[in-house]
Structures are given as C-alpha cells and as structure tokens.
Amino acid sequence: MPFRLISLAGTMLLGLLTAQTAAPPAVADLVREAFGDQVGSLVILDPSMDEPIDPFPSESSKQLPPCSTFKIWNSLIGLELGLISAAGEPFHEWDGTVRSIPEWNQDLTLRESFQASCVPAFQVLARRIGQREMDIWLKRLDYGNADTSSGLDVFWLPEEGRSPLLISPREQAERIRRLVTGELGITPKTERVLRELLLARQTARGTLFGKTGTGRIAPHTNVGWYVGWIESGSTLRPFACTLFGKGVMGKDARALVERVFGQAGWL
Numbered sequence: 001m002p003f004r005l006i007s008l009a010g011t012m013l014l015g016l017l018t019a020q021t022a023a024p025p026a027v028a029d030l031v032r033e034a035f036g037d038q039v040g041s042l043v044i045l046d047p048s049m050d051e052p053i054d055p056f057p058s059e060s061s062k063q064l065p066p067c068s069t070f071k072i073w074n075s076l077i078g079l080e081l082g083l084i085s086a087a088g089e090p091f092h093e094w095d096g097t098v099r100s101i102p103e104w105n106q107d108l109t110l111r112e113s114f115q116a117s118c119v120p121a122f123q124v125l126a127r128r129i130g131q132r133e134m135d136i137w138l139k140r141l142d143y144g145n146a147d148t149s150s151g152l153d154v155f156w157l158p159e160e161g162r163s164p165l166l167i168s169p170r171e172q173a174e175r176i177r178r179l180v181t182g183e184l185g186i187t188p189k190t191e192r193v194l195r196e197l198l199l200a201r202q203t204a205r206g207t208l209f210g211k212t213g214t215g216r217i218a219p220h221t222n223v224g225w226y227v228g229w230i231e232s233g234s235t236l237r238p239f240a241c242t243l244f245g246k247g248v249m250g251k252d253a254r255a256l257v258e259r260v261f262g263q264a265g266w267l
Contacts, residue, residue, distance in 0.1 A: 028055045030263050034256050040224075040243040042260065043173040047235065052173065063144060063166035064242065067213030068117045068250065069227045070156035070165070075114065075197060076179075077137045078125050079190040087111040087196040092121035114197045117212065117250075123153035141184070144171055158215040158223075172227050172240035180229055180236060198228055201258070206232035206267045208258065210239075212250025220246050226253035232266035 031042045032055050041059035043052050054060050078084040084091065092108040099105060103116035113121040126134065131152050138146040144167025148155040155165045167175075178184050179194070198209040210228025217223050224243040229236055243253040261267035 027053050027260075027264050030260050031055045034260050034263075038243060038245065038256075040241065040253070040256075041169045042241040042257065043169050043239060045173050045177050045238045047237075052170070054170070059242065060169040060240075063168045063171075064217065064223055064225075065158040065164040065215050066144070066156050066167050066172070066227075067158065067215035067223065067225055068119070068156075069172065069211050069213035069225045071114060071117065071122050072194070072198065072211050072227065073137075073141060073143060073175075074122050074125055074129075074156075075110070076184075076186065076190060076194060077129055077133065079193055080137075080186055081129060081133060083125065083128050084110055085189075085193075087114075087193050092118055092124070095120070110193075111197060114211075119157070126153045138165075141175060143167060143175060158217050169240040169242050172225075173238050176227060176229055176238035176240070180238060200228070200254075201267065203267055205265060206230055206261070208261065208267055210254065210257070212254050214248075214250045217244075222246065222248040224248040224250045224253040226250055226257050230261055230266050232261075237266070 027044065031053065035042075035056070039059065041054070041056040043054045043060045045052050075084070088109050088111060090107065091110040092104075092113045094105060094107050099120070101116070104118045104120065108116065108118060108121060131148065134148055134152060135146070138148065144165055147163060147165050150162045150164055154162070158164050179186075195209065198211060199207070200210045201208040208228065208230050210226050213225035213227070215223055221244055226241045227239070229238045239257065241253045241257050243256060258267060
C-alpha cells in the first residue's frame with residue numbers, strides 16, 4: 001500500500017514510498033503485548049508494507065460511533081467552507097451553562113476547543129455547516145455509513161436509542177491516509193490548520209498527530225478512540241486505535257498508542 005508522504009505544512013514534502021515488504025512481526029507483537037487481555041484494535045498503515053499492521057482484524061472491522069474523533073472532520077468541513085480559518089481564532093463563546101468539564105466553561109479558541117474536546121463548541125460548528133453540506137461532505141469523504149439521521153449536532157455521539165454515525169478503525173485509518181496523502185483535494189490552508197490542531201507530541205525520534213474520542217456504547221462499556229498519524233524520519237504512518245472496557249477513555253487509547261510507537265522507535 002504505497003502512498004505519498006505529505007507533511008501538511010505550508011510547504012509540503014512529496015515523496016513516493018514504494019518499498020514493498022512483508023509486515024515485520026515485531027510491531028504486531030508490540031501491539032499484542034500492549035493490549036494484553038484488553039479488547040480493542042490498533043491499525044497502522046505503513047508505506048513499506050503490502051498490508052496494514054492489524055493484529056486484531058475482527059475488532060478493527062467493527063463499525064462504531066467515532067465520538068470526538070469526528071472533530072477532525074467537523075473541523076475540516078468548517079475550514080473548507082470558510083466558517084473557521086485559524087487555530088488561534090476565537091471559536092467557543094461560553095453560554096454560561098456550567099458543564100462537568102471545567103475547560104468548557106470559558107471562551108476558547110479553535111485550538112483550545114479541539115484540545116479540550118469541547119462538545120458544545122463543535123455542535124455549534126455542525127449547525128453552522130448545516131444538514132445539506134454535512135451530508136455532501138460525509139459522502140465525499142466516504143466516511144463510514146454517513147448517517148446523520150439522529151440529529152445534525154449529535155450524530156457522531158453514541159447514546160441509547162440513537163442510530164449514530166458508524167465507522168470502523170480500518171476505515172478511520174484509511175480516511176487519515178487519504179487526508180495526509182492529499183487525495184481529498186482540500187486546500188493547503190486547511191491542511192496546515194489541521195496539522196496545528198492535531199499536533200500531540202514531539203520527540204527526537206518522531207512527531208505524533210492525533211485526536212481522542214470517548215463514548216459509552218453499552219451500559220457498562222466505553223469505547224476509547226485515538227486516531228491520527230505518526231511522522232518518524234522520512235516515514236508517515238496513519239493509525240486508528242480502539243479500546244473497550246468499563247471507564248475506558250480516549251486518553252487510555254492514546255497512552256497505548258504512544259507506548260507501542262515508543263517501543264517501535266518511532267516516538
């Protein structure tokens with residue numbers, strides 16, 4: 001699965017990575033070790049491999065609500081439509097309602113809203129995008145089942161009795177691949193702002209970009225998501241991770257991903 005490396009910065013690095021080799025078992029083993037007896041999946045797309053690194057294919061093929069990882073795509077659509085334009089711009093105007101997450105109870109920039117995963121801020125953005133444009137873009141992105149029928153400002157969030165948007169970890173990783181290889185045809189400005197929003201961690205060995213997501217999918221079961229890409233040396237690897245369990249959160253999926261990438265020498 002060769003793909004072009006694009007840095008998503010103002011000046012993009014283009015390179016066709018064509019080496020085709022068998023997936024090194026070491027990385028898949030690191031993933032299995034990191035999960036232990038936990039249930040979930042981690043899909044990694046490596047340009048040097050014919051197939052994804054995907055030790056748990058039965059889990060990675062299951063479609064799930066994307067939860068707050070949809071903020072990646074909500075932001076992309078808003079940027080492409082000109083509704084938002086910069087990571088540092090004022091974005092969330094607090095309505096005075098005190099919510100359980102303290103970071104949400106204040107005015108926030110776009111970057112701050114994204115990092116705090118401020119649901120009400122991105123619900124406002126979804127309403128500004130509107131039903132027609134949202135449906136057009138979900139089809140253009142080929143994003144999961146593209147179902148927005150449960151409500152324009154809630155369709156990505158799981159709730160009992162709701163039929164939400166659904167997408168699998170494999171599909172999420174492939175959407176990220178299309179984003180970072182320029183296949184979506186979005187503007188350089190959108191790419192640049194998304195890169196700012198998703199920047200998560202930098203080390204001497206690599207740079208991690210990602211977004212967490214958390215949602216309750218059963219009475220005693222949460223799903224924690226972490227979706228993004230890792231740049232290490234001249235190689236870029238899209239990924240998507242899910243983790244299931246009581247009280248599990250997106251930050252737990254992120255910690256697992258960082259552990260694997262660190263042990264692999266990428267971060």
